[in-house]
Amino acid sequence: MDRPVPNPKLTATLEQGLTHCIESTDFDLGALNKSTKQSGKVRDSYLLNDRERLxxxxxxxxxxxxxxxTLPYKGQVLNQLSAWWFEHTKGIVPNHLIQVIDPNITLAHNCTPLPAEFVVRAYLTGVTDTSIWKHYERGARSFCGHTLPDGMRKNQPLAKPILTPSTKAGSTQEDGGGHDKSVSREEVLAQGLITPEDFDQAADYALKLFHAGQQWCVRQGLILVDTKYEFGKTPDGRIVVIDEIHTPDSSRYWFSNSYESQLAQGAEPESFDKEHVRKWLAGQGFTGDGPIPTIPDHVRTEASTRYIKACETIQGTPFIPNTDEPQARMQQALASLTVD
Ligand SMILES: Nc1ncnc2c1ncn2[C@@H]1O[C@H](COP(=O)(O)OP(=O)(O)OP(=O)(O)O)[C@@H](O)[C@H]1O
Ligand SMILES: [Mg+2]
Structure with a gap:
């Protein structure tokens, strides 16, 4: 996207936020915590009991x-935006949300995640070597079991949204280096890790969520290009959507008003995603390996501004950063939880 219009008040808030970003958590939940903390790349999670997870x-x-x-307020943006989408789509697809107990913390139904990511794509795009566009550019006309017509150009819409599941490849360089691998329904089922019934239920939910997301985005002047869902099974055996939905981390968004003209000029659509930080890193010669350069504060606040703009455009309401010292605030929210 274009450089967001500078907002001096927001910039000052973000600059102050640089010093108290949530880099990690280490809550003492006493009798509440049933396991050690699990850390993903973005979320920390704590199992409270067999049914609930923070x-x-x-x-x-x-x-x-x-x-x-870290980026100031990125966690709040993602947590609140996901909760907003969960609320807006709960009539279509059940989700894991029980309650947002702090701007950064969600109390969720504890689920057993299905071992595949349910990716839905509506456009022929992507930048990585494994993307649908790079496959197409190399001449492939089949992707995850879907046939693609000849003569398509980069960033054009597909005939209809398609499900392109992805599974974690192995942990060595030869078998994928632990990166995600796009596969067909049949390949997922052949691994024997998901039953056909569970797969088909999750696939149906993924396409329904995507359709709902696209419809909402049209009203907001956005195109929901592609996204990744995770599903899990509740202790009582229901499939629900977990983790996060339709956030700038899990989804690609383009601006509708400039899409056609950008495409006509052979330019990339305007978007808000992690490209800003990625481009800065690439400019430093970093493309994923070796030591990570220290990201300067102005790049961090600019990236935060983009996450906030994304959230506000999707929801259509202003984002209000919570400027309380976050560790004390979160600890206080957790103190209100009780053992059952
Ligand atoms: N309701 C839930 N029940 C159980 N696990 C969940 C639930 N919601 C999310 N998770 C898991 O919590 C983790 C969230 O962490 P995060 O989003 O940082 O992970 P990631 O970096 O995307 O992936 P990874 O965990 O592979 O590093 C994911 O592994 C996700 O599967
Ligand atoms: Mg995740």
Whole structure:
């Protein structure tokens, strides 16, 4: 996207926020915590009992499958935006949300995640070597079991949104280096890790969520280009959507008003995503391996501004950063939880 219009008040808030970003958490939940903390690249999670889990969305930013640093209020943006989408789509697809107990913390139904990511794509795009566009550019006309017509150009819409599941490849260089691998329904089922019934239920939910997301985005002047869903099974055996939905971390968004003209000029659509930080890193010669350069504060606040702009454009309401010292605030929110 274009450089966001500078807002001096927001910039000052973000600059102050640089010093108290949530990089990690280490809560003492006493009798409440049933396991050790689990840390993903962005979220820390704590199992409270067999049915409930706390998900703390930190301010960590990841790209190239690595944690690169922190951005002020990124965690609040993602946690609140996900909760907003969960609320807006709960009539269509059940989700894991029980309650948002702090701007950065969600109390969720504890689920067993299905071992595949449910990616839905509506456009022929992507930048990485494994993207649908790079496959197409190399001449492939089949992707995850879907046939693609000849003569398509980069960033054009597909005939209809398609499901392109992805599974974690192995941990060595030869078998994928632990990166995600796009596969067909049949390949997922052949691994024997998901039953056909569970897969088809999750696939149906993924396409329904995507359709709902697209419809909402049209009203907001946005295109929901592609996204990644995770599903889990509740203790009583229901499939629900977990983790996060339709956030700038899990989804690609383009601006509708400039899409056609950009495409006509052969230019990339305007978007808000992690490209800003990624481009800065690439400019430093970093493309995923070796030591991570320290990201300067102005790049961090600019990236935060983009996350906030994304949230505000999607929801259509202003984002209000919570400027309380976050560790004390979160600890206080947790104190209100009781053992059952
Ligand atoms: N309701 C839930 N029940 C159980 N696990 C969940 C639930 N919601 C999310 N998770 C898991 O919590 C983790 C969230 O962490 P995060 O989003 O940082 O992970 P990631 O970096 O995207 O992936 P990874 O965990 O592979 O590093 C994910 O592993 C996700 O599967
Ligand atoms: Mg995740």
């Amino acid at each position: 998900l703390v969305t930190t301010d960590r930013i990841s790209a190239f499958d690595r944690v690169l640093g």
